Amino acid sequence: VLKRDETDISRKLKQLERVGLVTSRWVRLGNRNVKIYKLNIDEIRISISSSGLKVELRTEDNVTTKHIYILLSKVLRVKIPEVPKFINRRKELRQINESGKNIILITGMPGIGKTTLVAYYVRNYVKDPVFWHKISEFDTLELILWRLAAFLNGLGFNEPLECLKLSNVDLGVKINLLLNIIDGLSCVIVFDDIHKCKDKRILEFIRYLIDNLSSAKLILISRDRPKLTPFNKEKILNLTLKGFNIKETYELFKAKGIALRNEYIIRSYMITKGHPLLLVILIDALRRDNPEEVFKHLINEDLPSFFWREIYEKLSDIEKSVIRVLAVIKDPLTLDELQELIPRKALQLILYSLIDKGIVEHQEDTYVLHDVIKSIMPNLNVSTQEINEYYGRLGRALYEKGGVINELKALKYFIKAGDVDAAINILRDRVRLQKYSYLDFLDFYAKLIHDLEAIVPPHYEVAEAYIKYEKSLIALAKGDVEKAIPLLYDALKIFKKLGFKLEVSETLSTLGRALTDVKDYDNALKCLNEGIRLIKEVDEESKMLIEWGLYANLAKLWSYVGDLDKAKEVVLKELEIAEKIDDLMYYATTLFHLGNVLEIRNELIEAERYTKKSLEMFKLIGSNYYVGLxxxxxxxxxLKLRKLEKALRHVNKSLDTLRKLYAGAWVLEALALRSLIYFELGKMKEAEADSLEAIELGKKVKYYMVGYAKIVLGTIKLTNGLSSEGLKLIRDGYKDLMYFKTDLVLILEFLIKNLRRLGFQDEARFYESVINNLNLTK
Known part of the structure; x- marks a missing residue:
């Protein structure tokens, strides 16, 4: 997870253990001894003193105080843009601060001071938490949601991060969770450079915030009005920044330490129309040369040419190289990335110099040419070969650095460089190392695959196979199984022709899963069995991850068709593989699968043992999603053991966890189960309330387990003498569940018992015949 050297991590864990933050113990997992580390405290309180930080480590029982001497600049890292000099803008600051409106839109031409104004405002007027995101052209909605969730996690709210990990939770539910926490905090959310947005969903998300935020403040910075923003004067303060007035121009000359006659300052103001950045460039020229000569050049040249000459001719060779690279790449680059392209030790000092001259902007940890500089810059005549070399070097550096964002950027730059082989190598690694996190940025990744496909030369079968496979995964992630299946068959055919056994096995695994979802069980079984046979012929370290996936998908298939003997046999094989994979999550997930299959088989004592063991591991790993499941x-x-009070305790814990994650389908299932438990305990009012809530939730999430809630509610109606209404609900519930054999038995046994008790003998006999015809192996 940390992508750090094991020795380094071990050393740091020992340090944490010494100060009491964690404890460790050895456990036996399968055939391995594994050291497990666990957080040892409930709370950390930090206060700043003259000698350093006072840290209080709190548990429920006691408080331990530790004095830790630490450099505060490393702890208090602020990502709001710096404001080295701020000239006036008192009127605009007063409007923002006193308007009483919580949606503020700042517009204006490049370099006019929009970002500086907002940065100064939040640094000097705002006491609440501030989230600042500068939008780039390849941002996706997923990226922004993850950044917001990380921001909230830093404030102690971890639910959004957990919720974003869940693939079966509706995006609207995730956004509502974020919005509710943001609004409750009364924080300030800033989106800068909205005009660069390419993802329409981001604009729709911003509009949603505008419509629904009530306490939090939203500040939008853009050259023009965002297209999807409704400009309701009652709700939005719209400020269009213009250039400095003459008084502010005088202040700028004074702040820059240059004394000139009033006529020169007035002429400067008239020529630049008070544009801050152009004034800074002109002031620099006036500082170096005779003012009369400067204004003479201005008369003889067009303004863009004059300002560009004033900038470029005065730069050193290395400064020109930096501008050349930033002009070619266009995206913001970190210092490390720039050093890959311009290997100079003093590069940071050069960047500071360019920032001071107003040529380069420092955005969080990255550097980019100022928009005004881009607008006046002529064509630098960089050759295509040089451009492709820059893209290729940057792509290699980013991919070596690792991490999903860096790897996706690397893919983007390889595509821009026209390096199809390098791009395909990334896809090959993604398949072999099972890097499914690329799909967390679905639209961005889909665009990259589309762009890659456009540059692949004809008859390049290797590229064609990987691209078709990735397109199938994108289709599956979007829920389009029918589109994915033909793509998988096409990719499979090419991989087989090429003799790529590992890729053939992986494609067969995914195809088997897709065919299971469309209930084509015979062909799904053929694919999975063929994949398992083939993967045994592969002699590569990464084969275990794919082999584990094959058995996991096969276990799912046997559970769906009701052959529980085979499901158990396959899960045990899955467990053998998981024990060899150096990742506790695979092992814990397999124990969970085994417990689930044993529960369905009614081997309840063993099921309890394995599920409890997986629960302990998920708690250690910190996977709240699997804790809830x-x-x-x-x-x-x-419930099957008739330990109803225990069942109630666990379903309550499941609901508490899953509600926080907004895991809609699983919340519905837990509510439906709890309604059944309440009925069995004779708590009819609670049973009715849970079944009604589950049925209402079922209108949103479309999950078949709503059938449990309908059957429980129908049985309550029958108990209350409402026969017609009750029987209709029961029939509707059965229709929801009728294709899911393993989930039918428990609820039908409950139903038959109560139908007989209430005198509905014909209905009871019908549902008995359903159970008898299920053909479950155990």
Whole structure:
């Protein structure tokens, strides 16, 4: 996870153990001894003193105080843009601060001071937490949501991060969770450079914030009005920044330490129309040369040519190289990335010089040419070969650095460089190392694959196979199984022709999963069995991850068709593989799968043992999603064992966890199960409330387990003498569940018992015949 040297991590864990933050113990997992580390405290309180930081480590029982001497600049890292000099703008500051409106739109031409104004405002007028995001042309909505979730996580709210990890939770639910926490905090959200946005969904998200935020403040910075922003004067303060007035121009000359006659300052103001950056460039020229000569040149040249000559001719060779690279790449670059392209030790000092001259902007940890400089810059005549070399070197540096964002950027730059082989190598690594996190940025990744496909030369079958496979994964991630299946068959055919056994096995695994989803069980079984046979012939370290996936998909298939003997056999094989993979999550997930299959088979004592073990591991790993699901499986186990109070405790824990994650389908299932438990405990009012809530939730998430809630509610109606209404609900619930054999037995046994009790003998016999015809192996 940390992508750090094991020795370094071990050393740091020992340090944490010494100060009491973590404890460790050895456990036996499968055939391995594994050291498990666990957080040892409930709370950390930090206060600043003259000698350093006072850190209080709190548990429920006691408080331990530690004095840790630490450089505060490393702790208090602020990502709001710096404001080295701020000239006036008192009127605009007063409007922002006193308007009483929580949506503020700042527009104006490049370099006019929009970002500087807002940065000064939040640094000097705002006490609440501030989130600042500068939009770039390849941002996606997913990236912004992850950044917002990370921001909230830093404030102690970890639910949004957990929720974003869930693939079965509706995007609208995730956004609502973020919005509710943001609004409750009354924080300030700043989106800068909205005019660069290429993803329409980001604009729709911003519009949603505008419509729904009530306490938090939203500040939007853009050259023009965003297209999707509704400009309701009652809700939005719209400020269009113009150039400095004459008084502010005088202040700028004074701040820059240059004394000139009033006529020169007035002429400067008239020529630049008070544009701050152009004034800075002109002041620099007036400082170096005779003012009369400067204004003489201005008369004889057009303004862009004059300002560009004033900038470029005065730069050193290395400064010109920096401008050349930033002009070619266009995207913001970090210092490390720039050093890959311009290997100079003093590069940071050169960048500071360019920032001081107003040529380069420092955005968080990155550097980019100022928009005004881009607008006056002539064509630098950089050759295509040189441009491709820059893109290629940057792509290699980013991919070597690792991490999903860096790797996707590397793919983008390889595509821009026209280096198809380098781009395909990234796709090959993604398949072999099972890097599914690329799909977290679905639209951005889909665009990259589309752009790559456009530059692939004819008859390049290797590239064609990988691209078709990635397109199938994108289709599956979007829920379009019908589109994915033909792409998978096409990719499979080419991979087989090329003799790529690992890729053939992986494609067969994904195809088997897709065919299972469309209930084509025979062909799904053929694909998975062929993949398992083939993967055994592969002699590569990465084969275990793909082999594990094949058995996981096969276990899912056997569970769907109701052959629980084979499902158990396959999960045990999955467990053998997981024990060899150096990742605790694979092992814990397999134990969870095993517990689930054993529960369905009614081997309840063993199911309880494996599920409890997986629950402990998920708690250690910190996977709240699987913690919630493990409690849900334990609920089924104790319900079948007739330990109803235990079942109720676990379903409550499951609901508490899953509600925080807004895991809609699983919340519905937990509510439906709890309604059944409440009915069995004789708590009819609670049973009715849960079943009604589950049915209402089922209108949004479309999950078949709503059938449980309908059957429970129908049984309550029958108990209350509402026969017609009750029987209709029961029939509707059965229709929801009828294709899911393994989930039918428990609820139908409950239903048959109560139908007989209430005198509905014909209906009871019908549902008995359903159970008898399920053909479950155990």
């Amino acid at each position: 493990s409690h849900l499986v334990l609920t089924y186990i104790y």
